[in-house]
Amino acid sequence: MLNRRLSGVLLHPTSLPNAYGIGDLGNSAYRFVDFLNESDQGVWQILPLGPTGAGNSPYLAYSALAGNPLLISVDILFGDGLITQEDLDSLSNAFASHSPTHIDYDLVIQTKYPILRKAFNAFQEREKDEYTKEFIDFCQTHKDWLENYSLYMALKDYYQDKPWFQWDEDIARRKPEAIKTWQKKLAEEMLFHQFLQFSFFRQWRNLKDYANERGIHIFGDIPIYVAHDSVDVWANQSIFCLDEETGEAASMAGVPPDYFSATGQLWGNPVYNWQKLQETQFAWWIKRIKGMLEYVDVMRIDHFRGFEAYWAVPQGETTAMNGEWKEAPGDEFFAVLKQELGTLPIVAEDLGVITPEVEALRDKYGFPGMKVLHFAFDSDRDNPFLPYNYQNNCVVYTGTHDNDTTIGWFEKRSHEDKQKVIDYLGAVCDRGIHWSMIQLALSSVANWAIFPLQDLLGLGSDAKMNTPGTIENNWTWRFPEGALNLDVTGHFRYLTYLYGRKNN
Numbered sequence: 212m213l214n215r216r217l218s219g220v221l222l223h224p225t226s227l228p229n230a231y232g233i234g235d236l237g238n239s240a241y242r243f244v245d246f247l248n249e250s251d252q253g254v255w256q257i258l259p260l261g262p263t264g265a266g267n268s269p270y271l272a273y274s275a276l277a278g279n280p281l282l283i284s285v286d287i288l289f290g291d292g293l294i295t296q297e298d299l300d301s302l303s304n305a306f307a308s309h310s311p312t313h314i315d316y317d318l319v320i321q322t323k324y325p326i327l328r329k330a331f332n333a334f335q336e337r338e339k340d341e342y343t344k345e346f347i348d349f350c351q352t353h354k355d356w357l358e359n360y361s362l363y364m365a366l367k368d369y370y371q372d373k374p375w376f377q378w379d380e381d382i383a384r385r386k387p388e389a390i391k392t393w394q395k396k397l398a399e400e401m402l403f404h405q406f407l408q409f410s411f412f413r414q415w416r417n418l419k420d421y422a423n424e425r426g427i428h429i430f431g432d433i434p435i436y437v438a439h440d441s442v443d444v445w446a447n448q449s450i451f452c453l454d455e456e457t458g459e460a461a462s463m464a465g466v467p468p469d470y471f472s473a474t475g476q477l478w479g480n481p482v483y484n485w486q487k488l489q490e491t492q493f494a495w496w497i498k499r500i501k502g503m504l505e506y507v508d509v510m511r512i513d514h515f516r517g518f519e520a521y522w523a524v525p526q527g528e529t530t531a532m533n534g535e536w537k538e539a540p541g542d543e544f545f546a547v548l549k550q551e552l553g554t555l556p557i558v559a560e561d562l563g564v565i566t567p568e569v570e571a572l573r574d575k576y577g578f579p580g581m582k583v584l585h586f587a588f589d590s591d592r593d594n595p596f597l598p599y600n601y602q603n604n605c606v607v608y609t610g611t612h613d614n615d616t617t618i619g620w621f622e623k624r625s626h627e628d629k630q631k632v633i634d635y636l637g638a639v640c641d642r643g644i645h646w647s648m649i650q651l652a653l654s655s656v657a658n659w660a661i662f663p664l665q666d667l668l669g670l671g672s673d674a675k676m677n678t679p680g681t682i683e684n685n686w687t688w689r690f691p692e693g694a695l696n697l698d699v700t701g702h703f704r705y706l707t708y709l710y711g712r713k714n715n
Contacts, residue, residue, distance in 0.1 A: 212428055213509065213556055213579055214604070218653060218660040218712040219254025219430065220247060220667065221612065223269065223676070224282050225314060228692040230303035232319045236414040237284030239692075241421060246695045248425040250703040253714035255422060256430035256661050258612060260415070260506070262364075264440060267316045267686045268677075270513070271438040271480075273364065276356045276502040278411035281319060285326055287414055291342065293330035302326055312674075314687040331406045349409045356442075356502065357405055363442035365400035366393060374440035376458030383458060385446070415506055423508070426714050430558075430661070431507030433499070435514040436464045436480035444481060447495055450488050451481040454526060463524040464517075465531035469563055472680040475522075475531030482523050485540055493544050497551050508556065515559035515578070516569045518544060545576050558606055562586075582607040582657060584648055585620050588631045597635075598655040607657035609648045609666045612676040616665040617645045619672030642702070645669045653710040660712065667703060668694055 227234030227243060234240070247255055261272025262279045272279075285302060288294050305322045309315060337343055350357060363375070370378050381389035394401065419429050437443040439460050444451050452462040460481035467475045488495065503510055512518075518541030524534035548555065559573045561580040573580055582605050587596035594600065601607065609617045621629060621644045633639055640647045645666045652660040665674045668690060677685045707713055 213558070214658055215253070216658055216712050217253035217428075217714060218662075218707055219252045219256060219427075220664050221256040221608070221661050222664045222690075223258040223612070223686075224260075225686065226664070226676075226689045228311060228689060228694075229286075230306060231285060232302075232306040232309060232322065233281055233314050233316075234689060235282050235284040236411075236418050237286040240284075240418050243695070244418070244422045244425060244427060246700060247422075247427050250700045251707045251713045252703075253426060253712075254428050254430050254509075254659060254661060256511075257432065257507075259432045259434055263686075264438060266682055267314075269432075269686065270434045272441065273367070273438065274356070274360050274442045275433075275437050275499050276353075277360050277408055277442075278415060278506075280327060280407040280411060281316075281323060282415075283327065283407065283410050284414055285323070285330075288326075288330045288410065293333045294326055298326050298329060311691050312689050314689060316687070327407060327410075328403070330410070331403050334406055335402075345413065346406065346409045349412065350405055353408070353412075355498065357408060358401075359446045360408070360442045361401040361404040362390070362394060362397065363445055364404040365397035368400060369397065375445040376439075383445075385448075412506070419506060428508040429506070430509045430511065431503060432511045432513055433503055435512060435517045436478065436482070439479060439481050443495075450484050450491075450495055452484050452523075453481055459526060461526050463526065463528070464521065465524050465534060466514075466522050466563055467531060467534060472531075474680075475534070476680055477524055477528065477531040482521055482537075483539075489540055489543065493547050496544065497548065500548060500552065500555070504552075504555075509558065510556065511558040511560055511581075512578075513560045514563075515561050515573065516563065516565055519566070519569045519572045541572050542575070545572070549576070562611075577604070579604045579606050579658065581605065581611075582655075583610060583614065584608065584652060585610045585614050585617070588628070588635065598651060598657075601656050603656050603658050605657045606659040606661055607652045607655050608661050608663075609645070609652055610663060612663065613679050614663075614675075615672055616663065616670050616674055617648050618643070618666075618669060619675065622671070643669055646702070646706075650706055650710075653706055653712060664690060667699055 224236060224240060225234045227239040229235060229237065229239050259269040259272060260278050261269065261274050262277050263269060264271055264273055285294060285299060289299055302322055366378065366382065375383055382393055422429060454461045462482045463477060464480040464482050465475055465477040518539050520536045520538050522534045523537050524531050557578050559578040559580050561569060561573055562583065582596050582601055584596065587594055610620065614620065636647050636651060649662055649666060674688050676688055
């Protein structure tokens with residue numbers, strides 16, 4: 212599928228409109244798939260779907276394999292007979308005077324979780340039927356990760372959201388007797404979290420099937436690193452670089468100073484103990500990739516360059532400036548992955564400090580890289596982001612979730628720098644710079660062209676999804692009901708046809 216000429220839209224489900232404060236997997240998600248279908252698109256790109264922690268970043272989830280319960284559609288739970296109309300009304304009333312284009316995560320958590328709890332209680336009282344059988348089958352099929360995850364989340368609740376390395380030592384270090392004791396003590400809470408995962412995956416599977424039936428591929432995202440405060444690290448401590456006494460990250464992930472930050476980006480995740488991973492033939496990574504393939508069709512590996520060499524920052528540093536590059540066994544890993552799972556639909560996020568060695572690793576396995584038009588106009592004619600330098604095997608974007616919107620980006624450029632863009636384009640079309648840049652991407656030789664929905668809608672900087680290196684106002688943007696009108700659909704469909712990207 213990656214060698215077909217297609218286009219699509221980048222939109223995380225949290226950004227979908229509804230009356231409940233946060234986008235979910237209900238009606239608006241199906242309407243969005245209808246929009247993609249009506250505009251002849253072939254790809255819906257999303258961010259990681261995991262349960263988010265402090266800061267609400269999809270890239271710092273409590274699990275690499277679980278789904279975010281906040282994405283569960285309460286309308287679907289109502290249709291399943293698990294909650295009442297009064298529950299829906301109370302939730303929508305909580306957001307009646309709230310901005311429809313901004314997520315208040317604290318309020319969403321305070322209001323939605325009690326309703327999810329009510330659905331769980333109703334589920335427990337349900338007589339055995341196909342629905343309850345589905346739940347039992349789900350728990351059995353996903354037992355490998357679900358048991359650890361549900362215990363972890365139950366413990367998080369018990370310890371009032373403290374990270375695992377601040378729990379009592381026996382359970383923090385996963386002593387077998389402690390595991391048994393806590394499993395018995397928190398059995399009910401574990402069941403609640405298993406029910407939430409069942410509900411998420413049931414709804415996601417149905418939505419994905421609906422998209423696939425219309426020829427639309429789900430393009431997912433795998434962060435190379437996982438959150439320190441996650442079940443992945445807690446349950447697999449030996450494969451991460453941790454302080455043996457405290458459980459803190461002994462070596463932290465990040466990137467050196469770059470386009471986004473003069474002091475680099477210090478992510479705080481523990482880096483991998485690659486030697487331990489090699490000893491297991493990368494078993495944890497293989498399970499992770501297998502799990503992802505259950506709910507996406509294509510995977511973008513975020514920070515791909517970390518498989519060739521990674522930036523490691525010593526414990527205690529407050530910026531990423533004093534890190535060092537360390538080699539990673541990426542070639543060996545991808546060889547094992549190919550041997551185990553065959554040729555996979557992987558896109559390499561190859562932005563940032565990219566060396567010939569990283570490019571060689573990407574190209575050896577035939578992974579498409581990424582091209583971002585916002586990066587194309589501020590250096591010489593050899594700039595790899597200028598469209599005439601592309602090869603077919605890549606994915607082109609106007610910008611990504613980490614960029615400003617195209618209108619915001621253009622407005623912040625000096626008069627001289629704006630003229631560089633206009634000169635390259637020839638002119639700005641009467642629909643605005645955002646459509647001109649979309650046309651430029653669509654007309655390129657890149658096999659795939661993907662656009663943040665903000666660019667299709669012509670929105671400014673206040674609609675940015677994320678500003679790297681900051682923690683305020685990220686991941687909160689939503690688009691309003693009615694924004695995907697006939698004008699947007701029709702023009703997008705026309706350009707898609709014009710540049711040979713119609714999804715047949």
